[in-house]
Amino acid sequence: MLTLNLDPNKPQPIYMQIYQYIKNEILLHHLTPGTKLPSKRSLATQLGISTITVEGAYGQLVSEGYIYARLKSGYFVSPVENYRQSMNFFDQQQINNNNPQKKNTSPDWEDNIPQQDTQKNSELKDSPIAPAPHRVDLSSNSLLAENFPFSTWSRLLRHTINEKQQLLLTQSPTAGVAPLRQAIANHLRHFRGMDISPEQIVIGAGTEYLYELLIKLIGRDKIYCVEDPGYQKLRRIYRDNGACCIALPIDQQGMSVTALNTVSCDVIHISPSHHFPTGIITPISRRYELLGWAAAGPRYIIEDDYDTEFRLVGRPIPSLFSIDMSNKVIYMNTFSKSLASTIRISYMVLPKPLMEEFNNKLNYLSCTVSTFEQYTLAEFINQGYFERHINRMRNNYKKLRQQLLKALTSHPDHERIKILQQSSGLYFLLQIDTSLSDRDLQARLRQKGLMLQPLQHYYQNRQAAPEHTFVVNYSSIASTDIHQIVDALFSSLV
Secondary structure: OOOOOOOOOOOOOHHHHHHHHHHHHHHOOOOOOEOOOOOOOHHHHHHHHOOOHHHHHHHHHHHOOOOOEOOEEEEEEEEHHHHHHHHHOOOOOOOOOOOOOOOOOOOOOOOOOOOOOOHHHHHHHHOOOOOOOOOOOOOOOOOOOOOOOOOHHHHHHHHHHOOOOHHHHHOOOOOOOHHHHHHHHHHHHHHHOOOHHHHHEEEEEOOOHHHHHHHHHOOOOOEEEEOOOOOHHHHHHHHHOOOEEEEOOOEOOOOOHHHOOOOOEEEEEEEEOOOOOOOOOOHHHHHHHHHHHHOOOOEEEEEEOOOOHHHHOOOOOOOHHHHOOOOEEEEEEEEEOOOOOOOOOOEEEOOOOHHHHHHOOOOOOOOOOOOOHHHHHHOOOOOOOHHHHHHHHHHEEEEHHHHHHHHHOOOHHHHHHHOOOOOOEEEEEEEEEEOHHHHHHHHHHOOOOOOEEHHHHHHOOOHHHOOOOOEEEEEOOOHHHHHHHHHHHHHHHO
16 A cells, blocks of 8 residues: 655645655655556545546656556556666766777668758659648648747847847857856756756757757767657768767667667767657656666767657656766757747756866857847746746647547548557657558648658668658647648548
8 A cells, every 4th residue: 555645735736746656666666666556546545536636646657657557457666677776877986988999880770871851852842743722731840920929029029128238249158148047947947857057058049059069079989879760850960060870770668778789879869758750758767777878988868858848648757867867968958849940049958077078178169049039038938928838839739639639530531540649749640541652642642732741751761660650740730720631631542
């Protein structure tokens, strides 16, 4: 029996108190792997609360990988022995700092660079099939103009110009102005549970620029591993900056240490809280394995936390950075998805030792974000507008997602499609039963004004990609587009 005391007077919701208690019991090994937890109904009765409250706590624990559900059997504790194993790394007096000669044992992953996205798009543009007059783009992750808070932003910008004229004409430090770094630190502490100082934050115009800074900081002589499938642009950025980059296949829990051990990798670039495009969430046991791998040598993990603000079911998954005790995780995020892609303000959080190295090696560089935008964004965050904007957009997207899924699943031919990763933020995977090739179906949809990208497009190893599975990005559509989307999709099937 779980013996926990709930306090209704705490600001923390009841379901989060249950979640935190069980999580701590698992990490402290008071609940061992395989232990069966009380049923939702029995625990609710024991605590005198609703079953829905317990369901919320169990759901969050399942999402993070602390427990798992077994059909008709209940909930059980997942194996997280690697938590203690990773702690042992941090107690060692020394970590092997030797840098052995790198050798890629999987040449297939290093061979030809895939064609650029623009090349593939140009092939479609050259097609004799002209797009419909009204185009609905489900391959884009851009946002609707109506969703940007123009009036609030312009008012804060005017206020900034009137009140901070001298500061606006003062050159920004390399890592960004102090008020914005402080505002981001406060936001991360509140939203992501990250206990960091503003001095660990580096501001940059887009994540591409920050990746280039990291390559300069960590070294072009290192081997960088990215996820396959994933963004093809990442691999090109590393290679175009003179670094060796390997696209490493992931499994159902993300990047694995087993796969890493087949190559001599120094830095891995992963999205453990919400992988694009699969929607995979790396469970806690795998996270500690990766932290242990990083702590065992001169290695780093780049944690891309893109899009986590829009997790539509449960609370955001805790960041890998927040459980790292060896100063090996570099946290990356951007305002491009939460505000607008054209804002071009991104940031990274460096471990303190690496931040000291950054200040010594790269302090000659100029910050690439204008002071006007930095001070305006700082006010936008500090005055609570950013949090309210995120909450409003999360509600809007949740409603839009439900409308789109309902329209798809209620169509007479709905048995020909399957929705995958239904809790994966502003996109989901759509599996289609068709005899057409992905390319032919894509062309048919384009003729009807619907842009859709196959999952295969995001694989370096196209042979490993599942067929007839498409990535549906819905962040740039309106509810009035749903009828056209459903009609174009089903009328294109053969």
